[in-house]
Amino acid sequence: MIRHLNPVSMPAPVAPLYAQISIAPAGALAFIAGQVAIDADGRLVGKDDHRLQAEQCFRNLRDAVDALGVGTEHVVRMGLHVVRHSNELVGSIFEAGHAVFGQGWPVCASLFLGVEALGHSDWLVEIDAIVSLPPDFDRLACC
Template identity: 35%
Template sequence: MTVSFSNPRTMPRRAGYSQICEVTAGKLVLIAGQVPHDVNDKLVGEGDFAAQVEQVFRNLAAALEAAGGSFRNLVKINNYCVASVTQEQRTAFQKVRDRYVDTASPPVSTFIFVSRLAQPGWLFEMDAMAVIDG
């Protein structure tokens, strides 16, 4: 295996992501920030955090497929969410994420609240890294 995920006993155990990802071989794929726009560049889910998260994951799926991979190749995600989204609304992220990623060996992850994103109406953005066997 070229990628292994771990959660050492010497580190906090958090649900939903791994603490460490080790890559020993493969093609590294860096995916730009994915936003809640569809293939026609139309905003999806204006004011609806869950709908925007779903669209971002759809866009990420398309990017992974275009690079020759899938969600099983995902090793790192960085999530950016506007500060107006509540903790209760954020649970939508976890539900959507868990439908797409391997919850037994989830990618390493960072979740950041920001004052705003680049475009008005965006509530969520995600960039990612994948390793695809070459």
């Protein structure tokens, strides 16, 4: 359903965690809002800890994809926004994602962006996504 391309005329991805281009068939898209490190009980997870916050963000993202009744292979774009980004954080952020997704990591077109601040001073990581829904999609798995 979703095709990922890495044209030879473009640089190869620096890691197998993304593709240069994701192609989704025409149809419905779901836009998952930026997920921060707030758990289902409304508590912040991992104050002052990028890795713990990233893990909760990925859990929230996984739960949103699950609620759509599709798998992570339907994620066509993911944006990661990290406060006080440094090269040292990259590994721990992706380790957090692998802790949540395992082999189901959503390979897709992606963005990893260092930012000055997010919507609240305690938030260190925010992750949003776009999901391509199958043609027969007609209702949410959760509702």
